[in-house]
Amino acid sequence: MVFGPPPWRLVATCTRGLEEVLAGELRELGAGDVAPGAGSVSFAGDLAAVHEANVRLRTGMRVLVTLVRGRTPGRKGLYALASRVPWEDLIPPGSTFAVETVGKAPGLEHSGFAALVVKDAVADRIRGRRGARPDVDRRNPDLRVHVHLGRHGTSISLDSTGEPLSRRGYRHHGGAAPLAETLAAGLLLLAGYDGGAPFADPLCGSGTLVAEAALIASRTAPGLRRSFAFERWPFHDPAVLDDVRHRAALDRREPPRPIRGADRSRRAVATAGENLRRAGMHRWVELAVADVREMAPLEPGTLVVTNPPYGERLGETTGLEGFYRELGDALKRRAAGCTAWLLVGNRELAGAIGLRASRRIRLFNGPIECRFLRFDLYEGSRRHGEGGDTGVGE
Ligand SMILES: C[S@@+](CC[C@H](N)C(=O)[O-])C[C@H]1O[C@@H](n2cnc3c(N)ncnc32)[C@H](O)[C@@H]1O
Incomplete structure (x- = not known):
């Protein structure tokens, strides 16, 4: 060799x-x-x-x-x-x-x-x-x-890979600011998601987080269906790849708990639906058109992982502080007893959420330095003042 x-x-x-x-x-x-x-x-x-x-x-x-x-x-x-x-x-x-x-x-x-x-x-x-x-x-x-x-x-x-592994092949129509599939999976794994708790992304956009959640919960290997650069190596043995794929496919299961995605944009939800279908995950995810400020209360124990609009990325800056404040309120009122993780690319906006983060992880979404913040939403989580103590500057 x-x-x-x-x-x-x-x-x-x-x-x-x-x-x-x-x-x-x-x-x-x-x-x-x-x-x-x-x-x-x-x-x-x-x-x-x-x-x-x-x-x-x-x-x-x-x-x-x-x-x-x-x-x-x-x-x-x-x-x-x-x-x-x-x-x-x-x-x-x-x-x-x-x-x-x-x-x-x-x-x-x-x-x-x-x-x-x-x-x-x-x-x-x-x-x-x-x-x-x-x-x-x-x-x-x-x-x-x-x-x-x-x-x-x-x-x-x-x-050995060729097209990066982030290109799972299921996302043809990106939304306004889609996450890379590998980053979405990384956020879920950092949040400890293994399919054992109900999952929700109330700002799901093109559905990357719900698709990756369904892949994790159903124990589906993300590369089961795509091709790789090593298949063109002169000593490539297709039997080795068949065997690896076969063994990976045997691990698959039905996700034990619900996976839900919602977005106020009808178009985003339609795109998420198409992406989930291409990923073969549409059976496992419930999608809805809904405003996060009016979402139905989540079952206690639900894990929320989401990336709200950043401003920088979507070209919106005004009005977002108010939105982040309302998002914090919505989580407090409608996700009591849940854990929420938010990927936030802007320190001021993170402060506007008005909830205390129990963990902060520094990450990059492309060139944007972000904080991945964990909020433990006990019954009656207390608000902190304006520009609240999320500690994103640490
Ligand atoms: C940064 S994008 C999420 C991208 C997503 N993670 C993906 O990979 O495609 C933020 C999403 O929040 C949605 N959104 C903004 N305000 C909302 C609201 N009040 N209620 C529900 N969705 C909202 C937008 O439509 C957008 O799709």
Whole structure:
């Protein structure tokens, strides 16, 4: 095997703030040497582990198989490092490849330049052995080479995933400000959701949180139906993938507790319905057109996870403080005995909720730094003053 005998050094990437959740998922899959980093988690495993991670991870974005690591002073160092990989075994005659670079290293500040250096090393090595250079196909390559440049060294990996794992394939019509599927799943796992409690998102938009909740509650692996970059590797064995998918499918169950989504926008609810249908989750989720300020009281013990409009993201700034205050009131009155988690991208708005947060987690929704706030809604939760004590500045 071109990667050497397993276990190999594998890396799953993720949104910043979800490293511990991803590490927990990997440990549950039985991965060894799980070590969270910044925006990624490294682990040890074999080819089946690569398949399993791609099919089952909820918060991972891509799974990389490390080919070589080292210090790469400038162009020469990077070229020498890339030349050590037996590319001729990875790119058979007639196959194409592409190089993607992230990060920076001294002398390699431009990712386009670093990609060019690695591309030359790959092509020169293959030409030296075969007499012909392989073709580059940036859009649809057979082999995706991933280069991570950092101050402490460079790693060159194969991207086993291709289209990021956030693209589950069920969301064709995004709403006004949809969450990435991996972030939505991460929020639910951070909130401790496992399907065992009733779930509600009263501001469900295009339905990402309810879809991910239904996937978790029904123990459906998010990658059961999609394809992966590793299927085009020269040594790909479809039987390994079939086996991983088959075993993942056996875990499925009917969600034990209700999952509900609502939005005041009729259009958003229609989009959520279409997305749930595509995800195969529509049977498990009840949707309604409703204003959160008038929602029916929730069953005590319900877990609410939601992301209210931010202002910045939807281009609305005025009137939102009032809305957040009313949202806090609605939760207090209509969700007594429940736990609510809100993803909030704006400190002033978070203060307007007027409830004390019992936990605050720093997360990124794309480029927006957010706080994921937990509110324990005991009977008669007390309001705090204007700009209340949510502690989002901490
Ligand atoms: C940031 S978006 C939620 C996005 C959603 N998580 C997704 O992934 O598509 C906020 C949603 O709140 C809804 N909304 C705003 N005010 C509302 C209200 N008073 N009652 C119910 N829904 C409301 C908007 O229609 C919008 O769909």
